[in-house]
Amino acid sequence: MSILSELSERVPGRAHGPGTTEYDAGAAVFAGVGEPQVVVRPRTADEVAAAVGLAAASGLPIAVRSGGHGLLPVDDGLVIDLAELTAVELRPDGTVSVGAGARWADVAAVLSPHGLAVSSGDTRDVGVGGLALGGGIGWFVRQQGLAADALREVELVTPTGDVLTVDETSHPDLFWALRGGGGNFGVVTRFVFQPTPGDGLVGGHVHFDTSDVPAVLRAWRDVMRAGPDELNSTLTVMPEFAPGMPAGPQLGIALQGDESRLRELLEPLLSLPSVTEVSLGPVAYGDLLEDAPPGRPPFVFVGGNGFVPDLSDEALDAIARAYDREVPTMVLLRALGGAFGRVAPDATAIAHRDAEALLIVNGVLQPDATPEQVAAAKAGSDAALAYTSGTYGNFSAEYGDAVTASMYPPHTLERLRRIKAEIDPGNVFRRNHNITPAR
Structure with missing residues (x-):
């Protein structure tokens, strides 16, 4: 049975092969166009977990597409396109919950009427996921810090298909790594940020x-x-x-x-x-x-x-x-x-x-x-x-070990590699500025 057929059984209506609009959108990224075997557009963390589990068991390379800007094209693998996970909700406690496929324009549309903001990308269509996981230098970086500094919680699908809530008290080392370590540790399906005043x-x-x-x-x-x-x-x-x-x-x-x-x-x-x-x-x-x-x-x-x-x-x-x-x-x-x-x-x-x-x-x-x-x-x-x-x-439009080493001081990179070895020892998530697991 092909990977497309297997995924179609596990996540009905979510798996797309060549020749479909969803496939074409998921295969195209800023750096070019790949030829993945299948593009999956999940609607829930459980559907993401089903796709990750099957791909990891089959040894297929996995790429996660949020906005598509900082992603390498993928050939002969699986693209998890988060385009359906776009909900943005201002919560009673003052935080804002953001689906990992949302764009910064979506966040601004919800926060602006309340006079709030999160330091974000420079353009409306930049994806929240990639920018926040990579740090997030935005318009309010001097008064608010990075988008990652405003992060309070994430929902993460691990390489083994577990769905975790990650924050300062639950999996604190992983939470540290997610704020700047990119998509090396799993698939984030939801972010929770603490906005600050952005009016006047x-x-x-x-x-x-x-x-x-x-x-x-x-x-x-x-x-x-x-x-x-x-x-x-x-x-x-x-x-x-x-x-x-x-x-x-x-x-x-x-x-x-x-x-x-x-x-x-x-x-x-x-x-x-x-x-x-x-x-x-x-x-x-x-x-x-x-x-x-x-x-x-x-x-x-x-x-x-x-x-x-x-x-x-x-x-x-x-x-x-x-x-x-x-x-x-x-x-x-x-x-x-x-x-x-x-x-x-x-x-x-x-x-x-x-x-x-x-x-x-x-x-x-x-x-x-x-x-x-x-x-x-x-x-x-x-x-x-x-x-x-x-x-x-x-x-950075260039990838490789030398680029990753230039992104982090040696002690930071070594800590990231240790956490990578704990959460993703098989380096399932490697279509990125890859942090190789410590040995």
């Missing part, structure tokens, strides 16, 4: 031309160093992509406060002569989330990301040089500190709590770029990334 926001965008990128970088750093936790921002420096997409620094900003206070805080940036556009005003939590670009980008990105402990003048000069080169280069700086930095480095699996910012540097090449062009683009990006202390896995 002002924000928007400030655009600059390319005449003095180093000055913008320094002014942004100084503003964020002096600003309160309630000031959150991302500075993106774009190359010239196409008409209608101007090159230069673009600041996205949000403050829990009033507009006059925001303009006062931003004055060192707003007074720069390279400013071309200022759009600031009241903004709702849900409106901070933007629409993601449709489809896969028609480019090859060469570079990476990392946590920057110190945005020194030397580091900013290296970032400016990475942008100002022949290879079109995109730079993103996400301000950290605040609540993010007040969490102890051993409190979760995200240990780089001393970081002042998250840096992403990518050379932008055509798909037919030569190996020499790729090497040149990588060298320029690496020069800026040399000022980072570790990789943020949610933004």
Whole structure:
């Protein structure tokens, strides 16, 4: 009997083979399209457990699809697509229960009317599951910390098909690992977060031309160093992509406060002569989330990301040089500190709590770029990334042991490997930034 037939018996109506809409949706992820044997769309934790148990017994590779962004394509295995698990409910105790297949727009729609928020992804369609398990650097990271820091409980299906409630008192080591360790330990079917006030926001965008990128970088750093936790921002420096997409620094900003206070805080940036556009005003939590670009980008990105402990003048000069080169280069700086930095480095699996910012540097090449062009683009990006202390896995498009080792300090990775050996000694869940079980 085929795996599709067996799953159709165990979870009727939930298993889908090639040629169906559900199969096509489950097989497609940001990194490409795979050819799994079957895609399962469970509606309950018990249905997830049935699929996991059968696949594990058959030795089939398993991939879990939440939003599909950070997942490797799967060939000749099983995709568990959580697209049906989308319920979001604000509970009487003030926490919010979120199905693992929900998108952040779903969460915002429930929380915004109550003036609440959870630090979330930047776009509406980012899946809650992958982002939260990988840490979750979001709009409120300075005042709330990571999405994983707001996590209070998860419902987890283990590799053996058990359904566990995991929190600080029940399976505390596993709860520690789930907050930053990704999908290495099972299938999370439900999250419970503690939201915090997210109303009274002002924000928007400030655009600059390319005449003095180093000055913008320094002014942004100084503003964020002096600003309160309630000031959150991302500075993106774009190359010239196409008409209608101007090159230069673009600041996205949000403050829990009033507009006059925001303009006062931003004055060192707003007074720069390279400013071309200022759009600031009241903004709702849900409106901070933007629409993601449709489809896969028609480019090859060469570079990476990392946590920057110190945005020194030397580091900013290296970032400016990475942008100002022949290879079109995109730079993103996400301000950290605040609540993010007040969490102890051993409190979760995200240990780089001393970081002042998250840096992403990518050379932008055509798909037919030569190996020499790729090497040149990588060298320029690496020069800026040399000022980072570790990789943020949610933004890494590369996989392998070296990448996983760069995500965690040695003592953090060793603890994760011990927990992995306890919960998943056979490494059933490995289609991810894989943490290999300790031996």
